[in-house]
Amino acid sequence: MEETRRVIALGFFDGVHRGHGALLCRVGEKAAELDAVPAAVTFDTHPENLILRSPLPLLSSPHDRADLMQRYYGIRDVIIARFDERMMHMPWREFITDYLVKEHGAIHLVAGHDFHFGYKGEGNPQRLRETCEELGIGCDIIPKVEQDGITISSTYIRTLVAQGEMERANEFLGHPHTLSNTVAHGKRLGSTLGFPTVNLSIPKGVLIPAHGVYACRACFSDGSSRLAVTNVGTRPTVDDGDRVNVEGFLLDFSGDLYGKTIRMEFYKRLRGERKFPSLEALREEVMRNAEETRAYFASLERGSGGS
Numbered sequence: 001m002e003e004t005r006r007v008i009a010l011g012f013f014d015g016v017h018r019g020h021g022a023l024l025c026r027v028g029e030k031a032a033e034l035d036a037v038p039a040a041v042t043f044d045t046h047p048e049n050l051i052l053r054s055p056l057p058l059l060s061s062p063h064d065r066a067d068l069m070q071r072y073y074g075i076r077d078v079i080i081a082r083f084d085e086r087m088m089h090m091p092w093r094e095f096i097t098d099y100l101v102k103e104h105g106a107i108h109l110v111a112g113h114d115f116h117f118g119y120k121g122e123g124n125p126q127r128l129r130e131t132c133e134e135l136g137i138g139c140d141i142i143p144k145v146e147q148d149g150i151t152i153s154s155t156y157i158r159t160l161v162a163q164g165e166m167e168r169a170n171e172f173l174g175h176p177h178t179l180s181n182t183v184a185h186g187k188r189l190g191s192t193l194g195f196p197t198v199n200l201s202i203p204k205g206v207l208i209p210a211h212g213v214y215a216c217r218a219c220f221s222d223g224s225s226r227l228a229v230t231n232v233g234t235r236p237t238v239d240d241g242d243r244v245n246v247e248g249f250l251l252d253f254s255g256d257l258y259g260k261t262i263r264m265e266f267y268k269r270l271r272g273e274r275k276f277p278s279l280e281a282l283r284e285e286v287m288r289n290a291e292e293t294r295a296y297f298a299s300l301e302r303g304s305g306g307s
């Protein structure tokens with residue numbers, strides 16, 4: 001029997017959008033009230049990936065999902081369950097009684113209006129509520145959160161990110177779309193061209209945003225950050241094959257970041273990726289994009305009263 005008492009949100013939470021946020025805020029309130037640990041259970045593999053056997057590119061890696069839940073909603077324990085054969089075949093009732101209550105010390109559960117769980121998804125909000133009552137633990141079912149008449153969902157936000165509609169995606173997410181990874185070595189051409197870049201590969205299984213150039217913020221693990229202008233794509237000008245890179249030119253920064261972890265926050269797509277007639281033409285365009293990035297963030301600051 002687990003000793004730690006937890007209030008647990010249930011779901012997959014890809015992208016940690018504002019609908020998920022409604023659940024996670026409730027977890028925070030209840031945990032404070034009950035003096036318990038605010039927690040969430042998510043899975044290492046999207047259930048559809050095992051059931052349909054077709055890979056579904058996700059907004060966030062498991063690491064980014066956990067990080068978003070912690071930073072924006074104060075979730076202390078993000079339990080990343082293995083979605084394996086055992087989990088897939090677990091009857092819905094056992095998921096509550098054995099997995100959540102016995103193994104993870106659940107004293108209160110929070111789920112969304114359409115949450116299905118357990119073998120064949122036979123568990124639903126009503127069954128969850130009734131079982132919690134029987135077990136004497138608390139339960140909240142959160143009604144759906146909408147924006148512009150659209151139910152906020154990871155599926156919808158994935159289509160926005162895939163089309164490069166980053167500002168709209170961020171409105172639905174409630175925070176900037178995020179990719180983080182370790183900085184890898186590039187061809188080292190950037191430094192000679194006058195725009196040194198950090199190269200991040202996209203974690204396996206994570207959705208590639210529409211190819212093109214984005215106004216971004218690059219965040220370091222010590223909490224500091226720099227504006228960045230970032231290309232997502234295959235770099236046709238330098239003929240790099242099919243491999244997709246995420247490559248950011250950090251503004252007002254010098255220093256070595258190889259091997260460090262960076263969180264790239266995407267704000268706005270500035271243009272598509274192009275094949276330039278020369279490296280000089282590419283350099284001039286990148287410099288223009290850097291200025292557009294500064295102007296974009298300056299306008300955001302003015303919009304928020306300069307804070």
Ligand SMILES: Cc1cc2nc3c(=O)[nH]c(=O)nc-3n(C[C@H](O)[C@H](O)[C@H](O)COP(=O)(O)O)c2cc1C
Pocket residue numbers: 185186187188189190191195197199213229230231234235236237238247248249272273274275276282286289
């Ligand atoms: C802001 C930005 C925009 C870029 N736009 C393009 C582009 O439109 N087409 C392209 O072929 N490469 C583009 N690149 C990639 C450059 O070709 C690449 O950064 C350069 O060759 C240096 O590569 P390295 O980091 O491997 O040294 C862009 C890079 C940055 C940082």
Ligand SMILES: Nc1ncnc2c1ncn2[C@@H]1O[C@H](COP(=O)(O)OP(=O)(O)OP(=O)(O)O)[C@@H](O)[C@H]1O
Pocket residue numbers: 010011012013014018019020022023110111112113114115142143144145146151152153154155156
């Ligand atoms: N817009 C929303 N309003 C309220 N609750 C939500 C909303 N979207 C998801 N939830 C709840 O959050 C939890 C996690 O949901 P899930 O990870 O399936 O997200 P989703 O955005 O609905 O994903 P998908 O687009 O794949 O259906 C579930 O309990 C779900 O019911």
